Amino acid sequence: MASRNPPPTDPVEADIENSVDQTEPAKGSKKPKNFARRKDGTAFTVAEARWKTIRQAYDNDEEWRLKIESNWNIYNCRLDDNQSYSGFSQGYVPVVRDCVDARGRKILKQLFPVRGRNLEGVSSDGMTPYATISLLEYYIRQSGLRTTLEAMLTQGDVTGQWQLYVDWYAEKKQVTRVVEKQAQLDDGTPSPDDTYADIEDQEYTENCPDISVVPTLDVAVIPPTVDELRKAEIVVICHRYSETKVQSMIDRGVFVNVRCDELMEAFDQYGENPESIGVKVLEQLGIDVDGTDVHARVYEAHFKLTLDGEHREPAVVWYRHDGVPLGILANPYWCKRLPLISVPVKKQPGSFWGTPVIEPVRSLQWDINDVHNIGNDAAKYALNPVIMTDPQKNPQYQNLIMTMAAVWPTSPQDTQPLALPPVYQHAQQIIEFLKMQVRQSMNVTEYALGAMPQGRKNNSQVAAVGQEQEIGATDVASDVEDRVLNPLVELIFELDQQYRVDELDVLTRGEVGLQAHMERVKPQQFTKKYQFNWLGTDFTNSIARIQQKIAAMNVLRGVPPEALNGKRVDITPIIEDMISTVFGPQLAPKVIIDERDQLSMPASVEDELLANGFSVAVHPMDNDVAHMMSHMAGAQATGDPARTFAKHIMDHQKQMQQKAQIAGPSLNGTPGVPGGTGPGVAGTPRPGAQVMPLRNAQQPPGAIHQDQIASPDVMSRG
Numbered sequence: 214m215a216s217r218n219p220p221p222t223d224p225v226e227a228d229i230e231n232s233v234d235q236t237e238p239a240k241g242s243k244k245p246k247n248f249a250r251r252k253d254g255t256a257f258t259v260a261e262a263r264w265k266t267i268r269q270a271y272d273n274d275e276e277w278r279l280k281i282e283s284n285w286n287i288y289n290c291r292l293d294d295n296q297s298y299s300g301f302s303q304g305y306v307p308v309v310r311d312c313v314d315a316r317g318r319k320i321l322k323q324l325f326p327v328r329g330r331n332l333e334g335v336s337s338d339g340m341t342p343y344a345t346i347s348l349l350e351y352y353i354r355q356s357g358l359r360t361t362l363e364a365m366l367t368q369g370d371v372t373g374q375w376q377l378y379v380d381w382y383a384e385k386k387q388v389t390r391v392v393e394k395q396a397q398l399d400d401g402t403p404s405p406d407d408t409y410a411d412i413e414d415q416e417y418t419e420n421c422p423d424i425s426v427v428p429t430l431d432v433a434v435i436p437p438t439v440d441e442l443r444k445a446e447i448v449v450i451c452h453r454y455s456e457t458k459v460q461s462m463i464d465r466g467v468f469v470n471v472r473c474d475e476l477m478e479a480f481d482q483y484g485e486n487p488e489s490i491g492v493k494v495l496e497q498l499g500i501d502v503d504g505t506d507v508h509a510r511v512y513e514a515h516f517k518l519t520l521d522g523e524h525r526e527p528a529v530v531w532y533r534h535d536g537v538p539l540g541i542l543a544n545p546y547w548c549k550r551l552p553l554i555s556v557p558v559k560k561q562p563g564s565f566w567g568t569p570v571i572e573p574v575r576s577l578q579w580d581i582n583d584v585h586n587i588g589n590d591a592a593k594y595a596l597n598p599v600i601m602t603d604p605q606k607n608p609q610y611q612n613l614i615m616t617m618a619a620v621w622p623t624s625p626q627d628t629q630p631l632a633l634p635p636v637y638q639h640a641q642q643i644i645e646f647l648k649m650q651v652r653q654s655m656n657v658t659e660y661a662l663g664a665m666p667q668g669r670k671n672n673s674q675v676a677a678v679g680q681e682q683e684i685g686a687t688d689v690a691s692d693v694e695d696r697v698l699n700p701l702v703e704l705i706f707e708l709d710q711q712y713r714v715d716e717l718d719v720l721t722r723g724e725v726g727l728q729a730h731m732e733r734v735k736p737q738q739f740t741k742k743y744q745f746n747w748l749g750t751d752f753t754n755s756i757a758r759i760q761q762k763i764a765a766m767n768v769l770r771g772v773p774p775e776a777l778n779g780k781r782v783d784i785t786p787i788i789e790d791m792i793s794t795v796f797g798p799q800l801a802p803k804v805i806i807d808e809r810d811q812l813s814m815p816a817s818v819e820d821e822l823l824a825n826g827f828s829v830a831v832h833p834m835d836n837d838v839a840h841m842m843s844h845m846a847g848a849q850a851t852g853d854p855a856r857t858f859a860k861h862i863m864d865h866q867k868q869m870q871q872k873a874q875i876a877g878p879s880l881n882g883t884p885g886v887p888g889g890t891g892p893g894v895a896g897t898p899r900p901g902a903q904v905m906p907l908r909n910a911q912q913p914p915g916a917i918h919q920d921q922i923a924s925p926d927v928m929s930r931g
Contacts, residue, residue: 244466264536323690373567588640
């Protein structure tokens with residue numbers, strides 16, 4: 214393989230290259246300052262000495278590695294040496310796999326309840342940054358975060374650890390677009406009215422976060438007894454890079470003193486290559502990777518080093534798999550965070566790593582497989598019975614062939630079938646018992662698996678099963694939001710501030726009452742402080758709390774003004790929240806319309822339209838008296854031959870009457886509020902107490918029935 218990027222061999226050239234200050238400045242920097250160029254430097258010596266500790270950390274995980282691999286065999290339904298029965302049948306009952314997938318579906322439903330609405334945020338000035346939130350929503354869609362989280366949740370149940378690696382993807386592309394150009398006259402000047410369509414090549418940079426799931430066995434934390442990732446002395450991530458990726462790292466100045474072909478060839482010279490989880494998945498699909506999975510194994514280590522100054526600072530060291538430092542750089546991120554998010558699913562005291570969810574049911578899954586295969590073999594023997602015969606009394610027993618309408622020339626007493634006990638029936642009973650125990654240990658019910666519970670159940674019992682199932686899913690989803698998604702969103706926002714240099718058009722929905730529109734978002738600046746929060750579980754729980762909001766809102770509407778002691782009640786935010794929760798961000802702006810964005814038309818403009826025979830609708834924000842005076846003067850001046858002025862003046866009179874009825878007291882009482890000379894208007898809600906879990910208790914209008922609510926905040930009937 215030819216050399217693509219040889220290191221500088223001329224001492225003068227090397228000194229010139231090292232003398233340039235390549236510390237990464239603001240956006241658009243080319244190459245960072247790499248301290249691995251000087252092999253006699255202090256940073257290189259310390260980094261080289263740290264490799265022994267890193268290698269030992271991976272070697273200490275051998276027993277844990279074997280346990281994790283057996284867990285993946287359970288999820289992927291592969292028989293291994295843990296099975297005690299060895300017979301003809303080699304079946305697998307995917308009980309644990311079904312439970313893991315059911316848990317993932319329930320949690321994802323909590324995390325992504327509505328498409329396109331996942332975040333809320335507030336800035337330091339108290340305003341909601343709608344454009345920034347829409348930008349983050351765009352990144353969530355572009356990066357395929359939902360699919361990535363599905364794989365992360367599966368890995369968490371199998372290995373006990375949720376892990377995400379965050380990087381920034383930026384690639385320049387040449388695209389061809391159709392543009393409109395001005396035609397040229399004979400003298401070379403552009404024609405003001407004549408245009409034509411033409412095509413031209415344009416260059417643009419595609420920017421988005423690159424979020425991937427890191428296999429648990431590829432991460433090492435030193436010491437492994439720390440509580441959080443930020444408290445660790447060393448954090449290491451193993452990467453498997455293709456030739457293209459290696460060359461890109463060399464071109465960016467991350468890898469130095471090495472050629473691409475040398476790094477790829479050295480892969481075959483040092484040690485053995487442990488198979489990655491991706492290789493094993495392909496092999497399970499029947500895809501061979503021999504000759505097509507050529508990659509270089511490199512390690513990204515984060516720890517503090519003394520670089521330029523006297524103080525230690527966060528640094529990242531890239532190692533070849535034999536321990537040779539490929540690059541030593543200061544932490545390239547402005548926020549100085551680690552690009553890795555790693556938290557245990559179930560925290561264990563004194564350990565950074567968590568316990569797999571399937572750990573307690575491993576032996577149960579192996580027992581299920583053994584019992585199933587024993588029963589399956591017994592069923593085959595029962596369907597194909599053994600024929601017993603006396604060879605002395607029946608010397609022609611070779612001619613006894615089992616077929617339809619066969620005639621056997623032998624005495625029935627001399628030849629009889631062997632009736633085996635129905636072991637397979639007992640095996641099914643044992644399997645059902647073990648299934649029940651697995652589901653109970655993993656907090657998964659038949660309801661979550663898409664099947665109704667066995668036995669006769671009424672609506673109250675079915676609702677109770679759904680309530681109990683939602684409790685576990687909501688608890689895990691809240692944990693994912695607090696420990697994974699909220700830090701992930703903050704990191705994406707900070708990476709966008711650092712790396713994006715071009716403006717970007719995103720769909721901005723804004724407040725309720727405003728139509729969605731495209732907005733161009735400029736590169737973010739550190740002028741304000743933002744805080745973001747994932748909305749998944751809050752949104753799901755708010756669906757069930759809407760009925761409490763309805764009851765509380767009706768109570769507020771019924772409180773007289775004199776009882777508020779100089780304060781007033783504005784129920785508009787309550788209505789906006791309910792409409793946005795129920796109908797979503799797409800339909801909510803069409804349900805509630807902000808009339809401030811539909812300003813009225815001046816009376817003089819309306820006079821001109823009416824005089825030309827156009828029909829003009831009145832606006833609620835019009836000054837009806839002033840408009841009527843102007844329209845009457847216009848009608849006298851033109852004679853109003855089309856009667857457009859008369860109709861428009863009549864519409865203003867009707868609107869004035871409607872405004873007077875709304876502002877004045879009602880003899881029939883305020884809708885939903887007792888008072889006046891008559892009852893409340895039929896069909897409107899009335900104030901009432903909060904919903905109580907009483908049998909046959911009447912709920913306020915619009916309330917969701919307890920049997921239909923799937924939320925842990927609401928008690929079902931019992």
